[in-house]
Amino acid sequence: MTERERERERDGVVESCDVAVIGGGPAGSTAAALLARRGHRVIALEKARHPRFHIGESLLPMNLPVFERLGVLEKVRALGVYKPGADFEADNERGYNTYAFARALGDSPPHAYQVWRQDFDKMLYDHARESGAEAREGHEVVRVEQRHARETRLDVRTDDGREYAVQARYVVDASGRDAFLACRRKLRRKNAEHQSAAIFGHFRGAQARPGEDAGNISIYSFAHGWMWMIPLPGGVMSVGAVCRPDYLKQRKGRTVDFLLETLEGNPALWRRLRQAELIDGEVRVTGNYSYDSSRMGGPGWVLVGDAFAFLDPVFSSGVYLAMSGAERAAEVVDQALREPRREAALLRRLEKRQRTGMARFAFFIYRFNGPVMQWMFRHPRNTWQLEQGVISMLAGDLFDTPRVLWRLRLFKLVYALSGLRDWRRWRTEHRYRLAQARIRFTGGTTPLDQE
Numbered sequence: 001m002t003e004r005e006r007e008r009e010r011d012g013v014v015e016s017c018d019v020a021v022i023g024g025g026p027a028g029s030t031a032a033a034l035l036a037r038r039g040h041r042v043i044a045l046e047k048a049r050h051p052r053f054h055i056g057e058s059l060l061p062m063n064l065p066v067f068e069r070l071g072v073l074e075k076v077r078a079l080g081v082y083k084p085g086a087d088f089e090a091d092n093e094r095g096y097n098t099y100a101f102a103r104a105l106g107d108s109p110p111h112a113y114q115v116w117r118q119d120f121d122k123m124l125y126d127h128a129r130e131s132g133a134e135a136r137e138g139h140e141v142v143r144v145e146q147r148h149a150r151e152t153r154l155d156v157r158t159d160d161g162r163e164y165a166v167q168a169r170y171v172v173d174a175s176g177r178d179a180f181l182a183c184r185r186k187l188r189r190k191n192a193e194h195q196s197a198a199i200f201g202h203f204r205g206a207q208a209r210p211g212e213d214a215g216n217i218s219i220y221s222f223a224h225g226w227m228w229m230i231p232l233p234g235g236v237m238s239v240g241a242v243c244r245p246d247y248l249k250q251r252k253g254r255t256v257d258f259l260l261e262t263l264e265g266n267p268a269l270w271r272r273l274r275q276a277e278l279i280d281g282e283v284r285v286t287g288n289y290s291y292d293s294s295r296m297g298g299p300g301w302v303l304v305g306d307a308f309a310f311l312d313p314v315f316s317s318g319v320y321l322a323m324s325g326a327e328r329a330a331e332v333v334d335q336a337l338r339e340p341r342r343e344a345a346l347l348r349r350l351e352k353r354q355r356t357g358m359a360r361f362a363f364f365i366y367r368f369n370g371p372v373m374q375w376m377f378r379h380p381r382n383t384w385q386l387e388q389g390v391i392s393m394l395a396g397d398l399f400d401t402p403r404v405l406w407r408l409r410l411f412k413l414v415y416a417l418s419g420l421r422d423w424r425r426w427r428t429e430h431r432y433r434l435a436q437a438r439i440r441f442t443g444g445t446t447p448l449d450q451e
């Protein structure tokens with residue numbers, strides 16, 4: 001022990017706890033509340049002060065059972081806009097198809113909510129505190145040192161300039177995209193298959209969908225990616241575009257003009273937005289955020305939510321994956337503290353489950369902007385209940401329901417066959433065009449013309 005550490009201990013500034021949770025977003029609050037309820041001494045450390053801005057406003061139906069188990073369902077209901085489904089552009093008279101959650105195959109709830117994240121995250125952090133966690137705000141973890149499997153020291157700096165240390169038997173890292181532990185342990189990996197960035201703002205006066213579709217999230221495509229419209233409380237519409245990072249790098253001039261020009265790129269979205277006003281002229285940009293970590297945990301530590309991995313917001317899966325993953329991670333931590341010899345196996349199972357769920361979303365995400373997937377979303381068919389299987393995926397029901405899982409496998413097969421059909425059509429057209437070019441050059445006829 002160094003002289004400085006001895007001094008600190010004498011001053012009583014090294015605090016001991018069973019579990020330290022880094023980050024007070026949805027994942028951190030969930031883990032902190034559940035572990036405190038199981039009788040552990042939990043110190044939760046959040047560097048910002050709630051309410052603080054965060055993007056990620058549209059929730060999934062499968063989040064509702066997690067809220068219920070946590071005991072916050074009524075509070076979410078009071079904060080949120082009722083979300084009955086997701087709509088995607090289509091070549092029909094009204095211009096879109098609604099994928100209504102009520103039509104999902106399994107037992108997922110028939111709706112979800114859309115929330116201002118600053119209110120939602122504050123409510124969850126307060127709830128963790130009410131559940132017994134010492135939930136601190138304005139306390140940033142600046143250094144970590146693991147001395148033994150059950151002894152990790154975190155150095156903390158408060159926003160009023162104080163410093164102290166926490167010694168924990170277990171560390172749950174829920175630091176979001178900062179990925180505090182994954183960066184220090186050099187586990188963070190950029191996603192080579194998928195890169196995206198986003199630009200977004202909040203508008204007043206945008207046109208909602210009519211009737212019972214009013215609370216839908218609407219998804220649109222454009223040349224460089226896709227866009228969202230999310231109805232929020234108080235008549236506000238969150239609107240943003242997700243695109244390849246290179247596209248955002250092209251921007252010159254005012255960011256607000258770039259956002260508006262980008263949104264004009266989809267005429268149907270723009271028609272709903274052209275009368276609207278950007279609130280406070282405020283536009284935000286996020287850089288490339290698709291990554292994961294090579295491991296999810298080890299003796300005495302575990303990564304949850306975005307601190308482990310994040311893919312893409314297109315199906316609004318982030319908060320659900322963060323909270324459901326944190327709920328399971330809390331069970332693992334609780335059991336590992338009681339029966340350390342089971343820890344490795346429990347962590348392996350947790351990681352496998354989380355990666356499997358994410359891979360199921362990834363199949364759709366990676367292909368979403370391609371012509372085949374676009375065509376399938378524009379022209380849904382419910383043969384073999386495939387459309388309903390997709391609705392279940394959109395509801396977040398892609399871990400445990402066999403009926404859904406085998407529809408998703410079948411969907412992959414149909415996707416592959418459609419891709420093959422499109423490829424053959426493309427090849428035929430391409431051969432025809434090449435042959436025609438050759439005729440113009442040589443003055444002959446093509447084999448296809450002769451057929």
Ligand SMILES: Cc1cc2nc3c(=O)[nH]c(=O)nc-3n(C[C@H](O)[C@H](O)[C@H](O)COP(=O)(O)OP(=O)(O)OC[C@H]3O[C@@H](n4cnc5c(N)ncnc54)[C@H](O)[C@@H]3O)c2cc1C
Pocket residue numbers: 022023024025026027028045046047048054055056057058059060139140141142174175176177178180198240286289304305306307310313316317318319320322
């Ligand atoms: C453009 C975009 C749109 C999105 N849209 C959606 C959507 O519609 N629906 C959806 O479900 N998800 C969406 N997401 C994803 C969603 O934002 C995240 O998946 C979700 O917030 C993850 O929760 P979390 O608790 O893991 O992390 P976060 O919510 O990011 O919380 C992490 C917390 O840790 C704190 N922290 C960081 N470092 C430290 C430190 N060293 N010490 C103390 N505290 C620290 C941060 O201040 C923060 O409060 C979107 C993401 C993006 C980029």
